[in-house]
Amino acid sequence: MRSRLNALFDALLPVLATLAALGVGAVMLLILKVNPIEAYAALWDGAFGSSNAFAETLVKATPLLLVALGICISFRGDVINIGGEGQMIIGAILATWVGLTFTGLPGWLVVTISLVAGFLGGAIWGGIPGVLKAYFSVNEILSTVMMNAIAVQLMNFLLRGPMIDPSQAELASKIPQTARLLDAFRLPRLAPTRLHLGALIAVILAIAVYILLWRTTLGYRIRAVGQNPNASRYAGIKVQRYMVLALLLSGAFAGLAGATQVFGVNYRMITDGSSSGFTGSAGFNGIVAALFGQLHPLWSIPASILFGALLVGANKMQRVVQVPSALVIALNGLVVVFVVSSEILRKRRQRRRLADARQEDETPPPTESGESQIKQAETGA
Amino acid sequence: MTESTKLPSGKPRIETIEMRGITKRFPGVIANDKADFDIHAGEVHALLGENGAGKSTLMKILYGMYRPDEGEILLNGKPVTIASPNDSINLGIGMIHQHFMLVPTLTVAENVALGLPSSRGALTDLDRVSKRIVELASIYGLKIDPSAYVWQLSVGQQQRVEIIKALYRGAALLILDEPTAVLTPQEVDELFVIMRQMVKDGHALIFISHKLHEVVEISNRITVLRDGRRIGTRLTSETTKQDLANWMVGREIGFAPDRGKVEIGEARLKLEKVECGSDRGTPGLRGVSIEVRSGEILGIAGVSGNGQRELAEAITGLRKVTTGRVFLEGKDITNFAPGDITELNLSYIPEERMRDGMIKDFTIAENMILREHHKMPYSRMGFLNLSDISKHADELIAKFHVKTPSRETHAKNLSGGNIQKVVLAREISRNPRAIIAAQPTRGLDIGATEYVREQLLIERRKGVAVMLISEDLDEILALSDRIAVLYEGQVMDIVPRSEATPERLGLLMAGVHPEVSS
Ligand SMILES: Nc1ncnc2c1ncn2[C@@H]1O[C@H](COP(=O)(O)OP(=O)(O)OP(=O)(O)O)[C@@H](O)[C@H]1O
Ligand SMILES: [Mg+2]
Numbered sequence: 001m002r003s004r005l006n007a008l009f010d011a012l013l014p015v016l017a018t019l020a021a022l023g024v025g026a027v028m029l030l031i032l033k034v035n036p037i038e039a040y041a042a043l044w045d046g047a048f049g050s051s052n053a054f055a056e057t058l059v060k061a062t063p064l065l066l067v068a069l070g071i072c073i074s075f076r077g078d079v080i081n082i083g084g085e086g087q088m089i090i091g092a093i094l095a096t097w098v099g100l101t102f103t104g105l106p107g108w109l110v111v112t113i114s115l116v117a118g119f120l121g122g123a124i125w126g127g128i129p130g131v132l133k134a135y136f137s138v139n140e141i142l143s144t145v146m147m148n149a150i151a152v153q154l155m156n157f158l159l160r161g162p163m164i165d166p167s168q169a170e171l172a173s174k175i176p177q178t179a180r181l182l183d184a185f186r187l188p189r190l191a192p193t194r195l196h197l198g199a200l201i202a203v204i205l206a207i208a209v210y211i212l213l214w215r216t217t218l219g220y221r222i223r224a225v226g227q228n229p230n231a232s233r234y235a236g237i238k239v240q241r242y243m244v245l246a247l248l249l250s251g252a253f254a255g256l257a258g259a260t261q262v263f264g265v266n267y268r269m270i271t272d273g274s275s276s277g278f279t280g281s282a283g284f285n286g287i288v289a290a291l292f293g294q295l296h297p298l299w300s301i302p303a304s305i306l307f308g309a310l311l312v313g314a315n316k317m318q319r320v321v322q323v324p325s326a327l328v329i330a331l332n333g334l335v336v337v338f339v340v341s342s343e344i345l346r347k348r349r350q351r352r353r354l355a356d357a358r359q360e361d362e363t364p365p366p367t368e369s370g371e372s373q374i375k376q377a378e379t380g381a
Numbered sequence: 382m383t384e385s386t387k388l389p390s391g392k393p394r395i396e397t398i399e400m401r402g403i404t405k406r407f408p409g410v411i412a413n414d415k416a417d418f419d420i421h422a423g424e425v426h427a428l429l430g431e432n433g434a435g436k437s438t439l440m441k442i443l444y445g446m447y448r449p450d451e452g453e454i455l456l457n458g459k460p461v462t463i464a465s466p467n468d469s470i471n472l473g474i475g476m477i478h479q480h481f482m483l484v485p486t487l488t489v490a491e492n493v494a495l496g497l498p499s500s501r502g503a504l505t506d507l508d509r510v511s512k513r514i515v516e517l518a519s520i521y522g523l524k525i526d527p528s529a530y531v532w533q534l535s536v537g538q539q540q541r542v543e544i545i546k547a548l549y550r551g552a553a554l555l556i557l558d559e560p561t562a563v564l565t566p567q568e569v570d571e572l573f574v575i576m577r578q579m580v581k582d583g584h585a586l587i588f589i590s591h592k593l594h595e596v597v598e599i600s601n602r603i604t605v606l607r608d609g610r611r612i613g614t615r616l617t618s619e620t621t622k623q624d625l626a627n628w629m630v631g632r633e634i635g636f637a638p639d640r641g642k643v644e645i646g647e648a649r650l651k652l653e654k655v656e657c658g659s660d661r662g663t664p665g666l667r668g669v670s671i672e673v674r675s676g677e678i679l680g681i682a683g684v685s686g687n688g689q690r691e692l693a694e695a696i697t698g699l700r701k702v703t704t705g706r707v708f709l710e711g712k713d714i715t716n717f718a719p720g721d722i723t724e725l726n727l728s729y730i731p732e733e734r735m736r737d738g739m740i741k742d743f744t745i746a747e748n749m750i751l752r753e754h755h756k757m758p759y760s761r762m763g764f765l766n767l768s769d770i771s772k773h774a775d776e777l778i779a780k781f782h783v784k785t786p787s788r789e790t791h792a793k794n795l796s797g798g799n800i801q802k803v804v805l806a807r808e809i810s811r812n813p814r815a816i817i818a819a820q821p822t823r824g825l826d827i828g829a830t831e832y833v834r835e836q837l838l839i840e841r842r843k844g845v846a847v848m849l850i851s852e853d854l855d856e857i858l859a860l861s862d863r864i865a866v867l868y869e870g871q872v873m874d875i876v877p878r879s880e881a882t883p884e885r886l887g888l889l890m891a892g893v894h895p896e897v898s899s
Contacts, residue, residue, distance in 0.1 A: 215767070217760045220747070228740045233699060234731065235751045236720025 010346050014292050017342035018306070021334040028330065032323055039321045046316020047309035053316075055193030059265060061308030063088070063257035063279070065202040067286025068293060068300040069209045070126075070253030075295050076213060077246030078226035083129060083144030084254040084283025085275040086151030087122040091255025092262045092278065093155060094121035096269050097163070099181045099262070107184035114185070115201075115259050122255015123248045125151060130247030134240035140247060148283070152275045159271045177270035187264035198260035205253070209297040222246050254283060280311075288336050291343055310335060389520045392551040394583045395473050396457045397421045398443070403452035405438055405609075407794065409786025412438040413449070414609035420554065425576060425586045427596040427617070429629055430606035431826040432798025433784035436589050439606070440556045443587075444476040445469040475552025477543045479559045479797065479824075485532035490514060492531055493546050510549075517548050522578055532661075535686065537568030544575065554585040559797065561590050562824050565684050565852055573599050591798075591826050593622045605629050630828050640838060645862070646675030648708075649815045649846035650696065650727075655705035657695045659870075665691030667870040668705070673815065673846040678837065680861030681850040682886050688870035689850045690732060693817050696848075697729045698722045699737075710814060723752050728813035730804055732820045732850070738804045741793035745785055746774035748792050749807050781806040782829070797824050809836050815846040822856060834860060854883055868892045 026036035047057045067084045074081040081087075095118035102110050125147055132138035159176040168175050187196040213219035224232045225242040232239050258279070262269055271277055289307050293300035314328040386394055398420050405413040412435045420426040428436045441447045443454065445463040453460050456472060463469045466476075483492045490511045511527040518525050523541050531539060540560060547555055557576075561569045576586055576599060590596055596603060597617060604614040605628055613628070620628075650673040659665030666688050673679040683689060694700035696707055698719040707715045709725050731737040739748045750759045750770055758769040774788035783802045785795055792800060801824050808816065818837060822830040837860060841847055851857050857864055864881050866873040866889035873889040888894075 215765050217755050217763050217765060220754050220765060224740055224743070224751075227742050228736075230737045231740050231751065233719055234697075234729070234737055235754070236718070236723045238718070238720070 013342045013346050014303075014339050017338040018335055021331070021338040024334055024338075025327075025331045028327060029321075029323065032327065034321045034323055039317050039323070042320035043310075043313035043317040045313075046320075047313035049316075051191070052193050053312065055191060055195040057305065057308045057312045058199050059194050059196070059308075060280070060311045061304040062196075062199045062202050062264070063261055063282035064286045064289045064307055065206065065300060065304035066198075066257035066260065067254045067282055068290035068304055069202070069206055069297050070122075070250035071287050071290035072209060072293075072295050072297050072300060073213065073222060073253070074126075074246045074250035075290065076226050077222040077243060078229075079130070079133065079243055079247045079250070080141050081126060081129075081144055081247055081250045081254075082141055082284075082287070083126060083147045083251065084257075084286050085279050085281070086144070086148035086283070087125040087251040087254035088258030088261070088279045088283050089151040089155050089275060090125040090258070091118035091120075091122040091252075092258030092269055093158060093163075094118060094255070095259035096178055096181075096262050099185050100163075100179055103182060107182070110185050111187060111263060114263060115256060118259025118262075119252045119256045122258065123252035125255065126251015127244060127248035130244035130251075133247065134243040144247075148275060152273075155269070155271050155275075155278065156273060159269060163269075165268070175270070176273075178268045181263065181267045185263065186267060187260065194265070196260075196264035198264040201256075201260070203301060205256075206297045206301050209253075213297070218245070254286070257282060257286070285311075285336075288339060292339050307335075388553055388584060389582045390517060390548055390551065392473060392553055394422045395553040395585055397455070398474075398554060398585070399455040399458075400439070400443060401453050401455065403439060403442060403449045403454075405435075405442060405447060405449050407786075409790070411609050413442070413452075415452070416606065416609060416611050418443075418604060418611065420585045420587060422553070422583045422585050423580055424601040425580055425588050425599050427588045427590070427600035427603045428606065429590075429593075429596060429603055429625065431629065432802070432824075432829055433796040434606040434826075435609040436606055437558055437796060438609075440476065440558055440587065440589070443469065444474060444556060470550050470552070473551055473553035474556070475547030475550060475554070476556040477540065477547065477558065477560055479562060481539050481543055483531045483539055483542060486530070488528050488530055489525060489534075489542050489545075490527040492542060493527075493549050497550070513549060514545055517545055521548065521575060521582075523575060535568075536563050537565070537571060540564070540568075540572065541575070552584075554587070555579070556587045556589075558589045559591070559824060560588070561592060561595055563685075566854075569595065591824065591830070593625050593827070596625070597622055626827055629826075640860075641842060643676040643842055643844075645677050646844060648672040648674050649710055650848065651708040652696070653706045653708070655695055655707060656703050657691055657700050658703065659688075659691055664870050665700070666695060669867075669870070669872055670705075671865050671872060671875065673848050675844045675846055676841055677862045678841050678847040678849050678860050680857035680864040681848060681867055682854065682857050682864055683852075683867035683890050685852050687867045687890075689819065689867060691870070692867065693729060693731065693819050693848075693850060696722075696817060697727065726811065726814040728808040728811050728816045730808045730816070730818045730821050732823070734801055734804045739792055739800065742791055744789045744791055745778065745783070745795070745803055746770050746788040748803055749774045749777055749788075751807065752811065777803075777806040777810055780810075782832070798826055798829060801825055802829060805833055805836075809840065813840070813845060815848070816840060817848045817850070819850040820852065821849070822851075822853070854886060857886075858883070866890055 022040065029036040029039050046053055048054050071081060095114040098114040098117045099110060129140050129143035129147055132143050133140040156176065159178060163178050165177050165179040168177060187198055189196055190200060213223065221237050221242050222245065224235060224237060225239050229239050269278065285307055289304045290300050293303035310332060314331060317323065318325055318328050388394055400416070400418040403413045403416045404411065416435065416439055418439060430436050438447065442449050443463070445465045445468050448464065454463060461472060463472065484495065490507050493514060494507060494510045514525065514527040523545060525538065525541050525545060531542065534542065560572060564572060580586060588600060600617045602614055603617055603620065603625065605612050652669050652671050655666050655669045657665045669692065671679065681689060681692065691700060695702050698717045702715050706713055709727055712725065714722055714725065735741065739751065750773065753759055758766055760766060771788060778785060778788060781802045783806065784799050792803060805821060821837065822833050825833060837847055837849065849857065849860055858881060861878055863875055863877050864886065865875045866886060868890060869892065873892065873894065876885065
């Protein structure tokens with residue numbers, strides 16, 4: 001009985017954490033002399049209040065989910081990919097280049113090639129730190145962050161120079177953006193809203209990643225390497241190769257996220273000089289969504305929707321109750337902090353209950369994050 | 382026996398501890414089923430039972446690592462709640478786990494101080510800790526240097542550090558969960574000296590082991606668990622090894638396996654002047670030349686740390702061979718990738734199975750295919766074939782009597798001995814041409830030990846070449862056709878079974894050539 005309750009509590013923990021964060025947010029709202037009920041009503045309304053609002057939520061959730069899928073793969077392979085931002089940017093650049101170059105081909109073909117190009121771009125940007133880690137022992141957290149910085153500068157350079165919209169190039173203002181894609185190259189809309197095909201692709205890929213991780217030899221190997229490199233070597237697995245693959249695949253999904261942003265939402269690339277200007281920080285928020293979803297690709301779907309809702313709803317809240325945008329950002333941060341802490345709490349509780357593994361085994365747990373979600377996930381397998 | 386209420390360490394004694402009606406359930410299993418257990422100051426109480434009987438679980442409950450679903454614990458007659466190891470340490474209960482939890486890169490004193498409040502606030506007071514360690518060491522006759530680094534210590538010495546650590550924290554009752562499994566016979570003797578001293582001083586000790594002769598030698602009372610229930614407690618003086626075996630397993634156990642006659646064939650595994658390094662940078666193997674022939678068990682005897690691990694890893698491709706050659710069925714496999722050697726049907730049962738031979742967060746079914754996960758029928762065109770994987774797992778679970786609620790159970794949730802069985806089952810069932818078995822019966826109960834030895838003999842009868850690395854001389858003598866003795870990375874001598882005596886092997890293991898010295 002108690003174990004049932006425990007399991008239920010664990011499953012609900014992220015939700016409880018979100019509620020707790022909203023609670024703290026309410027206090028902040030009160031300090032700003034804003035009625036929190038009114039504010040949160042606006043938030044809800046903004047995220048789910050109409051079909052347009054809900055579609056907007058899903059549009060925001062799409063890149064989160066794609067990035068999260070990659071994170072599920074890499075974290076389970078015990079490689080920490082913080083490079084989602086850069087991978088999104090490179091994926092988007094490559095996809096955009098395809099879209100602006102092959103203007104003579106049919107739309108469906110160009111879109112397909114572009115998405116593949118985005119996937120490949122991200123794969124390259126993730127693969128480089130993967131190789132550095134596997135063969136030169138370079139810490140992947142550092143290298144992926146560095147790769148983010150390089151990607152942003154590359155984007156700024158390209159969008160101000162070689163890839164700049166020809167019409168902007170003639171103007172004095174020179175807004176750093178690419179030309180607009182042909183209308184035929186836009187991802188089809190799924191409803192009379194801004195919701196585009198990318199959302200459906202992301203959901204299908206979530207199922208695919210689930211199959212990849214638990215139903216294929218490749219997934220078996222990535223998980224094995226993530227859990228125990230010693231035993232993996234013994235099993236004949238080329239450990240370094242699968243480390244690279246985990247990071248490469250992770251980057252690929254982020255790259256695809258970048259490409260769908262261009263082809264489904266903006267129809268061009270534009271930069272304000274920072275990475276979040278293009279990505280909306282999806283490269284980072286996707287990590288949180290994946291953790292929220294217990295590093296399980298299917299659970300990442302509702303987790304991404306929740307974060308998408310938070311982003312969209314907060315905008316509306318800001319407009320309705322007139323709070324500074326800093327508060328909206330703080331609210332987002334609160335949820336992240338609470339969710340991450342709840343993850344630690346959950347792990348500690350689990351460790352207390354299953355403490356046995358500790359003394360029967362002297363190898364350190366693979367990573368803080370990769371370790372214990374497997375239980376959850378595999379019972380679903 | 383002194384009747385004072387204080388221990389030499391200055392801490393109060395635990396007169397009695399009683400566990401009553403303890404029940405602990407895990408998903409799909411009842412690990413403890415209304416189990417009773419009691420212990421008093423000045424005794425060694427041994428806990429016996431087959432793999433998965435619930436010994437470790439019962440002790441983890443006493444140590445506060447698990448909370449019982451039912452039952453109560455009485456300390457000196459008064460009920461207590463032990464919600465965490467912190468609680469139990471405060472009550473004077475200590476536990477030595479089978480695998481130590483020391484930090485190798487720290488010194489003994491630093492390890493002892495780890496996690497304790499310091500008299501100097503945020504700074505550790507290592508001088509005081511060291512002084513106290515020396516004090517405790519002299520009281521209990523434990524030789525230990527507080528400034529030594531843990532990685533420099535032998536397994537036996539590390540265990541002493543664990544004991545000091547527990548005493549430092551004021552342990553009056555000490556739980557020792559299979560402390561002897563990893564010790565050499567000499568180290569076991571040394572441990573027993575320490576244990577006797579502690580008991581004389583008024584400590585209470587709980588001792589878990591699968592080796593009946595140790596239990597008979599050291600304990601005052603013996604409790605046997607079966608399927609989580611206590612089936613009885615007896616005075617050690619009123620029982621014998623054979624009695625215990627029958628009582629535990631519920632059937633007769635034969636101690637001498639039947640070897641039968643086997644035609645010895647060609648050399649399947651051959652090493653020529655192999656040299657390699659060890660983890661500490663010192664030479665691991667120095668010019669080792671041996672061969673294992675079809676239908677033969679070659680025993681590798683020696684005190685652990687004399688190159689056994691390096692030998693196994695050099696053959697299996699897990700460690701780089703610096704000079705020399707390794708042949709498997711005539712094929713040069715020197716420095717092949719481990720996977721390629723596996724393909725040639727060499728099985729390897731690593732000594733540290735938890736670390737090197739399995740993945741604890743994988744299910745049993747997943748662990749059973751660790752070596753063949755990429756091959757038919759478990760994998761088809763890159764997709765795992767779940768039904769064949771399940772079938773395979775179920776077969777092996779039944780054949781090797783792995784005690785588990787299901788094949789989907791995570792390996793880490795099995796009992797120590799059952800984890801070993803998973804690795805054994807997988808390696809033996811691969812139809813190997815040669816097997817390297819390192820400490821294959823370590824941690825197994827007597828029934829399972831008998832079964833595994835039989836399996837090795839069956840493989841031998843099939844013509845498989847078996848290299849048996851073991852620290853257990855009885856095991857080596859019972860199974861091997863020839864015995865090679867490793868000492869400091871060299872083969873001292875290879876002795877045929879008929880000429881091998883414990884004395885002769887003992888001398889060789891100590892690095893002495895009997896012929897030369899006599
Ligand atoms: N954390 C856990 N989760 C699920 N099942 C567990 C857990 N710990 C132990 N069990 C189960 O409880 C039973 C008793 O295990 P326990 O470790 O107490 O056995 P044991 O007597 O110490 O055996 P061994 O001699 O093999 O070490 C086993 O069936 C085991 O699978
Ligand atoms: Mg045990």
